[in-house]
Amino acid sequence: MPSTPSAPHALGPSAPAPGAGAMIARQAIMDDRQAVVGYELFNRSRTQTGHTAASDVLLVFTALSHAGSEELVGRMLIFVNCTHESLAGGHLELVNPDKVVLEIPPLGHVAAQEVQARLPILAGLRARGFHLAFGHQVLESAYAPWLPLADYIKLDMAVLAPDQLAVLVSYAGRHSQARLIAEKIETAQQYDMVSSLGVRLFQGYLFSRPTLVEARLLSPSQASIVQLLNLVRSQAPTSEIEEALKKDAGLAFNLMRLINSAGLGLTREITSFRQAVLLLGLKKLFRWAALLLTVARSGGTPPAVGQTAVVRGRLMELLAREFMSPEQADQAFVIGVFSMLDQMLGMPLEPALSLLHLPDELAAALLRRDNAYGQLLTLAEACESSDDSRFDQAAQSLRLSSQQINLAHLQALAWADQMTQG
CATH class of the missing domain: 3.20.20.450 (EAL domain)
Incomplete structure (x- = not known):
């Protein structure tokens, strides 16, 4: 995109x-x-x-x-x-x-x-x-x-x-x-x-x-995606989510294209944002918007930032599956993507995160590396920088083997490569 x-x-x-x-x-x-x-x-x-x-x-x-x-x-x-x-x-x-x-x-x-x-x-x-x-x-x-x-x-x-x-x-x-x-x-x-x-x-x-x-596509603004993520995360009323979609033509266009495609198997065309939100569900809507954010870059942000965010999120998700529930693994994906929000939005991380009103547990992981999510984030960063000391310490605290981590990292790199191509 x-x-x-x-x-x-x-x-x-x-x-x-x-x-x-x-x-x-x-x-x-x-x-x-x-x-x-x-x-x-x-x-x-x-x-x-x-x-x-x-x-x-x-x-x-x-x-x-x-x-x-x-x-x-x-x-x-x-x-x-x-x-x-x-x-x-x-x-x-x-x-x-x-x-x-x-x-x-x-x-x-x-x-x-x-x-x-x-x-x-x-x-x-x-x-x-x-x-x-x-x-x-x-x-x-x-x-x-x-x-x-x-x-x-x-x-x-x-x-x-x-x-x-x-x-x-x-x-x-x-x-x-x-x-x-x-x-x-x-x-x-x-x-x-x-x-x-x-x-x-x-x-x-x-x-x-x-x-x-030729598939025509409209690009939503980062600000609109952040607003949508914030509303979905807080489980805002459907009417508020509907209003956010109406304010950005690119966001609305992409969602209505998705919801009315044959791939969702609906028997009738969906003509309102309210119907689209209700049918897609908040969990799918959140993941869709989070992935959009990694590629809806501001003009001065290098493309590598979005790809690094996707790799980091995917790596944390795959590793979290080793010892966390599926829902917690989803949270790990979100933390990995949002850990680069400062670079994606061009502002310090703490005020960037304040735009999303994340639960304390997730914010603590991102800002202070607290809890298992924070340790996963530290491990992901160590994989990027080849910091052996941090890698060994984080891996040991999470009880993950080098083989598990390296395999997950290779899978995350390949998956992110596909997500950001074209």
């Missing part, structure tokens, strides 16, 4: 920044009657270096929040590529899983232990209602634990020979309930061949090339 100049100390309404474009491509997935059953989405936004930002689960959040999935996919299934690091991301809580197919990549170096280790996350996503799609590699014996979770298996026509296809289709039919999709079909001969094997879903240039859709 582009930065939005704003007065950091003000809490009143401000004019939204001009709309900016985020390029999303879609490619149809067809059935044997040539009817579209879904679209695979690709992130085609360009980074500053000119490279294409990686497609990821965040694309779902971007598509639903900023473009409205009705414009992109209608009521069809959304197929989106993911990374294993992003699958536990909190942004997945913002969408109804019923229409989302997560495309799970194979592991770089297949090891039975690693396949087994990722099984609980995949099983949990499917239990929540997400559909899972895998490449043809899932039919290899090493991936046997994943195969029962497959709703779709993609067969890559660019790399599979006809005799391989026949074996894989037969094996999939005997050992899974998955629907097969032949992808990268470029010729009628390829289509006829896979059809004769019993494949009934198809994707490729023979049917359609990816088409670009």
Whole structure:
């Protein structure tokens, strides 16, 4: 999301920044009657270096929040590529899983232990209602634990020979309930061949090339997001939250896009902010706004600040899960993000925090490093600065091993990279 100049100390309404474009491509997935059953989405936004930002689960959040999935996919299934690091991301809580197919990549170096280790996350996503799609590699014996979770298996026509296809289709039919999709079909001969094997879903240039859709988005001001966070945190009446949304066109636009998207699975269009707030719920609204704050930067704040805040929050959340309740882990995420509020808002931390009226326990963690939250924050800061002494002291006090911390840090870095791309 582009930065939005704003007065950091003000809490009143401000004019939204001009709309900016985020390029999303879609490619149809067809059935044997040539009817579209879904679209695979690709992130085609360009980074500053000119490279294409990686497609990821965040694309779902971007598509639903900023473009409205009705414009992109209608009521069809959304197929989106993911990374294993992003699958536990909190942004997945913002969408109804019923229409989302997560495309799970194979592991770089297949090891039975690693396949087994990722099984609980995949099983949990499917239990929540997400559909899972895998490449043809899932039919290899090493991936046997994943195969029962497959709703779709993609067969890559660019790399599979006809005799391989026949074996894989037969094996999939005997050992899974998955629907097969032949992808990268470029010729009628390829289509006829896979059809004769019993494949009934198809994707490729023979049917359609990816088409670009420019998602227009408005950037809310930092001040408006802070005000919204404050209202949600204090469980203000819906009428007050509604008024805050009305004062910032970017905030209102993004929320209504999200709430009216097919991804939330609503049967009728929501036309009022009151309905939107009630349907989304305060917990989801708070996380959504907290993530927006990390990318709605003031003009002079470097982009790295927002990314560091997301890494810090995610790292603290992952570590908190080792010994805290899920609700407390959510609080740890918030503390990590807000620990850089001084840099995001361009003012000292204490007055910045006073804008949010946080509970004493959270404020104590941020200002004095008191309690377990404060120790987690100290540990996160030590990871950033490579301060071995502080790292060892904080890890020991929290009874966390170096292996636990390093793994969580790598996961947090990968997740934050996806959150701040594009």
